[in-house]
Structures are given as structure tokens and as C-alpha cells.
Amino acid sequence: MDSLVSMRVFCLVAELKSFATAAQRLRISPAMASKHVMQLEKRLGTRLLNRTSRRVSLSESGVLYFEQARQMLDSLDEVEAAVSNATVVPHGTLRLTAPVWMANAMFAGVLADYQARYPDVRLDVDLGGRMVNLVEEGYDLALRATGAPDEALIARPITKVAFHMVGAPAYLDRAGRPTKPADLAGRSLLHYALYPSESFSFAGEHGTETVKLNPVLRSGNETLLHMAALEGMGLAFLPKWLVAEDIAAGRLEHVMPGQVLFEGKLFAVYPSRKYLSAKVRTFIDFVAADRRMR
Structure with a gap:
């Protein structure tokens, strides 16, 4: 069984928190999706996903593996595109968390313009108002208004607020x-x-x-x-x-x-500089350059 394919299956199951939904998107059976993840767990010698009849969640080992695996897969896609002389096109789902007050017409316009420029990127935006754990909950990026961003994360200043x-x-x-x-x-x-x-x-x-x-x-x-x-x-x-x-x-x-x-600053916050995917990089650059955000 192809380990790279198993890794992709695992990452999608972890993102969607469902074997059935991931299998449907990958056009394989739920049983095959489960087999891929079990094969990966067997090879690594650890449980990556906690499974119950109602939900799927990452184990402690799964959180660590998911962060590294997803970044590596995004980077691999970009490297393969670059080697084949193709333009690296941002794609996939960008999971973003931001403050509740960013539910406004100005920010909606920024999102609409970004998606129009990069139509292969799907935006999944959480404005729940809570401080999420980016790695554990599978978020690519957070926009946070603060005077002192978390030192454990990478924070790029976007604008003053x-x-x-x-x-x-x-x-x-x-x-x-x-x-x-x-x-x-x-x-x-x-x-x-x-x-x-x-x-x-x-x-x-x-x-x-x-x-x-x-x-x-x-x-x-x-x-x-x-x-x-x-x-x-x-x-x-x-x-x-x-x-x-x-x-x-x-x-x-x-x-x-x-x-x-x-007057604080709005920061783009993400877990690591390594394997920064095109969807994350282009979104940060797009928001930072947009005059409406100033």
C-alpha cells in the first residue's frame, strides 16, 4: 500500500473528522480509507486517530504527525509543480480563524477578491471568537489583534487596528x-x-x-x-x-x-516557517497588500 497515498488519506480524514466524508471526496470506500490509516498506524507503531461510533479525533501522536504530514504534502505538491515548470497554483482548503468583529463588509470584500484571484482555494473561516489551537484543531492560519502574539508561533504583522x-x-x-x-x-x-x-x-x-x-x-x-x-x-x-x-x-x-x-496590531499567525504552503503564503501577502486593511 502506497505510504504517500495513506498519508494523504489520513490528513483528509483528520481535517474532515470523518472517514465517510473523506472517502467520498477521494472516491474510495470508507473501508479502504480506514485500511490506509490502519496501515499507516501499523508502520508508525502508534495510534493516530481516536475513533468512536460518533466522531474521529486526533490522538496526541496524531496531532504531531498531522502537522508535519500536511505541511510536507503541501510542499511536495509545490515542488512537483515547480520541477515540471508549471506555475505553483494555490489550491485546497485554507482553514482560517479570526476575531468575531471581522464579520464585516470590508473583510468579506477582501475574501471575495482573494478567492476570485485564486479560485482553486476554498476558504473555511471560523469567527467563533475563541482562541483556537492551530495545530491540534488543524487550522492553517489565524488573524489575531494583539499587542503580544504567542511566542511559540510565527507572527507576521499585517496592519494597525x-x-x-x-x-x-x-x-x-x-x-x-x-x-x-x-x-x-x-x-x-x-x-x-x-x-x-x-x-x-x-x-x-x-x-x-x-x-x-x-x-x-x-x-x-x-x-x-x-x-x-x-x-x-x-x-x-x-x-x-x-x-x-x-x-x-x-x-x-x-x-x-x-x-x-x-491601537494594537493585526497579526497573521501560523505554526511554522517550514513548508509554508502557497495558499497560506498568498493569502497573507494578499491581505497585507490590500489597502482596505489599512
Whole structure:
């Protein structure tokens, strides 16, 4: 049995978490797919997949083997194309995870333009708002807004991301429009759950001023906080890309626009520099070069 074919079968089963679905895509029987994986496990002397009647998951050894095998297969495809003097065309499924707030028209436009340029790449985008394990969960790439990316991963800076304090006109009419940091004390806050504090620091007339707001809603989902801000529930601290259209249309107001509370960077994060596939490399380059992301 061809070990390279078995490796491809294993990687697809691991990605799809299903022998039947992988077999259908490869046009082989589920029994043959299972035979390929068992042959691979026998040769390696370890279990790669945990199987139950309902699900398939990677074992500890499987996680390690999957990362290396998939990168090697992607690299092999590119090497073979290069040797045959063919253009290396990005292909396959690009599994991407990004923050919830990237569910906006601007980013959808970037994805549409990338897919139009590289039609052989299928995009599988997770905007679930959780910090995923790229290797264990089989993701190719993450877009993360942070001041300090994980040192265990490779992180390429893409662009700056400014966060604004915003509120609906109805709320500001009712509670008043702050003109200085002290005016924010006790104001209703739509609190992002991953931000550790209910206090914010501002550059005041006499140096840094820290004020504490009153959290009336706490959530790790920026879309909910955005909707609540539009409903006039309180002030929210949200990325510019999510609220720019609302500010332009007057649905939200930028509170104390001269104050920059946080300006982080958006990073493209991936597990390893080795065997960086064409689909990952071209996507990172495409996003970094797109003017809409600046």
C-alpha cells in the first residue's frame, strides 16, 4: 500500500473528522480509507486517530504527525509543480480563524477578491471568537489583534487596528457627552469579556487618568456588544473596522475622538516557517497588500 497515498488519506480524514466524508471526496470506500490509516498506524507503531461510533479525533501522536504530514504534502505538491515548470497554483482548503468583529463588509470584500484571484482555494473561516489551537484543531492560519502574539508561533504583522469608545446618540443625549476622562466615571459599559478590567486609562490634563465604568453587559462576542451599543444600552470599546460605517452614518458617535485607548496590531499567525504552503503564503501577502486593511 502506497505510504504517500495513506498519508494523504489520513490528513483528509483528520481535517474532515470523518472517514465517510473523506472517502467520498477521494472516491474510495470508507473501508479502504480506514485500511490506509490502519496501515499507516501499523508502520508508525502508534495510534493516530481516536475513533468512536460518533466522531474521529486526533490522538496526541496524531496531532504531531498531522502537522508535519500536511505541511510536507503541501510542499511536495509545490515542488512537483515547480520541477515540471508549471506555475505553483494555490489550491485546497485554507482553514482560517479570526476575531468575531471581522464579520464585516470590508473583510468579506477582501475574501471575495482573494478567492476570485485564486479560485482553486476554498476558504473555511471560523469567527467563533475563541482562541483556537492551530495545530491540534488543524487550522492553517489565524488573524489575531494583539499587542503580544504567542511566542511559540510565527507572527507576521499585517496592519494597525484602532479601537474606539462609541455610543449611540440616544444614549449620549440621555447620559451626556463626555469631554474629559472624569466624565466617563460610572457610565454604562458594554464590557468585552476578554478585556481584564472595567477601568480605562486616558491622557488627561494632569497626566494619565484612570476611570472606572459600570458594566451593564459583559460578553466575549463583539457583534452583540455592537448591537447593544446601537440600541443605546451604553458605551462600547470596539475596533474601527466594525463601527466606521455607523459613525459615518450617525448611528454611533466616537466618544472623545482625540483619545486613543488602544491601537494594537493585526497579526497573521501560523505554526511554522517550514513548508509554508502557497495558499497560506498568498493569502497573507494578499491581505497585507490590500489597502482596505489599512
